[in-house]
Amino acid sequence: NLLLTEALKQSDSQHRNDKLKVAAKLLQDSREHTFQVKAIDETQRLFRIQEVFEKDLGESFVGLSVNETIYKLIKSGNIKRSQKVQSEFKVAEKTYWWIRLRALISRRDWRELEEM
Amino acid sequence: MAPTATLDASDITEKARRDLLQLLEGVRGKKNLVIEKSLAGPVGLFVKFSTLQEYGVDKVFFLENNNVDSTQRNVIFLARGEKARQVQAIAEQIKRVRRESKQDHEFSIFWVPRRTLVSDQILEETGVLGEVNVAEFQMYFVPLEKTVLSLEMDDAFSDIYLRRDPTAIFLAARALMLLQKSQGLFPRILGKGENAKSLANMLLHMRAEEDIDASSDPSNAHVHSFDLTPSATIDNLIIIDREVDFPTVLLTQLTYEGLIDETFGIQNNQTEVDSSITGAAPSQPPPQQTSGANSQAPAVQPPAPSALKRKILLDSTDKLYTQLRDANFAIVGTLLSRVARRLQSDYDSRHKANQSINELREFVNKLPSYQAEQASLKIHISLADELKKVTNGDLFLRVLEVQQNLAAGADPSTVHEIIEELIARDCSLTTVLRLLCLESCVSGGLRQRDLEHFKRQVLQGYGYQHLLTFAALEKIGLLIPRVSAGAGAYLNPLANPSGAATVTDYNLVRKSLKLFVDDVNESEPNDIAYVFSGYAPLSVRLVQCILQKPYLAQLTNPRTAPAANSQPSTATASGNWKGFEDVLARIKGPTVDEVQKGHNAAASQARKTLQGSGGGQVKTSIVFFLGGVTFAEIAALRYIDGQLGEKRRLIVATTSMIKGDTAVGAGMEGRSFKMR
DSSP, X not given: XXXXXXXXXXXXXXXXXXXHHHHHHHHHTSSTTHHHHHHHHHHHHHHHHHHHHHHHHOSOOTTOOHHHHHHHHHHTTOHHHHHHHHHHHTOOXXXXXXXXXXXXXXXXXXXXXXXX | OOOOSSOOHHHHHHHHHHHHHHHHHTXXXXXXXXXXXXXXXXXXXXXXXXXXXXXXXXXXXESSSSOOOOSSXXXXXXXXXXXXXXXXXXXXXXXXXXXXXXXOOEEXXXXXXXXXXXXXXXXXXXXXXXXXXXXXOOOOOXXXXXXXXXXXXXXXXXXXXXXXXXXXXXXXXXXXHHHHHHHOBOXXXXXXXXXXXXXXXXXXXXXXXXXXXXXHOHHHHHHHHHHTSBOSSEEEEEEEEGGGGHHHHHSOOOBHHHXXXXXXXXXXXXXXXXXXXXXXXXXXXXXXXXXXSOTTHHHHSOHHHHHHEEEEEOSTTSHHHHHHTTSBHHHHHXXXXXXXXXHHHHHHGGGOSSOOHHHHHHHHHHHHHHXXXXXXXXXXXXXXXXXXXXXXXXXXXXXXXXXXXXHHTOOTHHHHHHHHHHHHTTOOHHHHHHHHHHHHHHTTSBOHHHHHHHHHHHHHHHOTTHHHHHHHHHHHTSSOXXXXXXXXXXHOGGGOTTOOOSSOOXXXXXXXHTOBOSSOOSSSOSSGGGGGTSBOOHHHHHHHHXXXXXXXXXXXXXXXHHHHHHSOOOHHHHOSSTTOHHHHHTSSSOEEEEEOOOSOHHHHHHHHHHTOOGGGOOEEEEEEEETOBOHHHHHHHHHHHHHHOTTEEEEEEESOBOOHHHHHHHHOOOOOSOOO
């Protein structure tokens, strides 16, 4: 299964999703790899959501990690969307606040900070 | 070929230089030299560019993108013959040059350290084998210091543990074999760990091969048999497999040299530092800075990076650095200020009244050395300053807190929260992974639930490509789930007749070898634990098991110590694992203990008498770290060397220098899902 994951690195958007699916399918057969299956599943969801953001906001999101996505969203002022990502991927509350803190500081948005 | 009295690093340097220059001489006329990037540093350690020029080298290139110049008729490649990729690169370059230039070219390839079947095969396939002169440049050990030898194989760690590629071990065996040929057999080979075992076996095997060669060729026989008698100068060889002691690598080194390595990175005794830290490179660098520096740099490097980065040579030619390198960073500041004050007073002495002309002259004579010292002082102050900034940083302290807790054997779950916070704060992934790996190594794996929890956090924080990272780390054995079956094994060690535990039982080993010392004295070290401010590297403790038995016995068991001391202890002299078998059984991997005897007893007897009464002889122990050694461990070994006194010398040999980032980085997935 490593080979497959390796292969998906090179391919672009469309191919990648296909590869991920194949990988997930293969892994599903064995019981030990439930964690990997879940992770690959999440990867696919993340891509989908990032593609939506890209269309909506006209900025590039694909390739960022979950935390980075949230960071970028808050930084550009899309708190609502960031919260959606948080709930979607079950990011821990504490983690979320750290990210939010960093993002707001980098934006120099002191007003928002105070409200926190 | 009479064995020299003591093993001397400069001999090795000298030999390597002679060999290379001889090879260069063999090629007539002017030539361009193409060097593999990872070899440039080591080669630069013993040959200067000006010397190369004397031997007709016109330009030096790195072997990378198609940059080989066709200005000279002769083109020489200098590369490692182990990696197929390099060989292919060379073949391609040759083809390209031949295609593009109108001139006739003559190509030579010097393989370091040996010509391999693979390389020949590839050259043949690409159709260039017939047109190149192939030679070997046998460079094995590169001395970094008088007592530190290194093979300088940067990939050794990932090769051995991730890819299970024994090349590095084989080369290590060859290198040690060469040592044996010049110094005589190692009377005793001790070791710990799976790979240490295979290295020892390989050594025995190679020796057997030599014997057969010798007997089949009678004209040579007496030469060989003489060479292969036990050495009078080398007492034993201690092989430590890195696998035995991962935690030491994962901890942040706290010696001055170690910290420089952690923050800036040290390669081939040089570190590259942003010039804003040390101040712009002075127009006239102090003499000891340039003496060994990589003088090929101007020829091969584009000017842009060198303007921002400054290379600093760090080795024993810098007197000040020799004092500082092994000190715990906590006291580097005081040391520096002491030196500064002394320099000041030296300067002031000039103002002393009624000086005679002689005194004045003496002072003027000393001036250059003062200036040099001042310059190096300046550099080290600014370096220390920069390190101070790093070490006082919030993140660094957090990381250190976790490390110390884990090393001290605190309940790992207490540090989980901090690690989580670090992930959330987007601390560098290597740091996080180092901590996780450390926890896994110390406590025999993470609990399944915790492991998955952290995996999730990391995947979300740094991207899903790190699924592969985790797979790799698990393969290396750095980050593993705790196996319940394993727990049964070390509850009952007798169930494992081979005596080789699969996992190191850290809690037990920590106690019996006193790996964690609470009251360390950082300014005047009283135990090797000072290099990590409390944690004593397991690897070095193992060396102590062999060389400093009484000391360790006293340390680990203060109550029975007096009794042990009262009886005349002969164990120190014999130098074996005796007395520590139980502990060793709890550490991962098999234990090695081989005695090598000369098959010609008379010859060895004669040698002994030749060397005079063995009593006054300085005995040398070679400590070989398979898979890399950290600067902190070297510092600790130097400390032991000091403790052992005049009668014994320690020489550290290794495949490469290593630090935690390298170890973790070996498994890390570099690529990401970013679109290109």
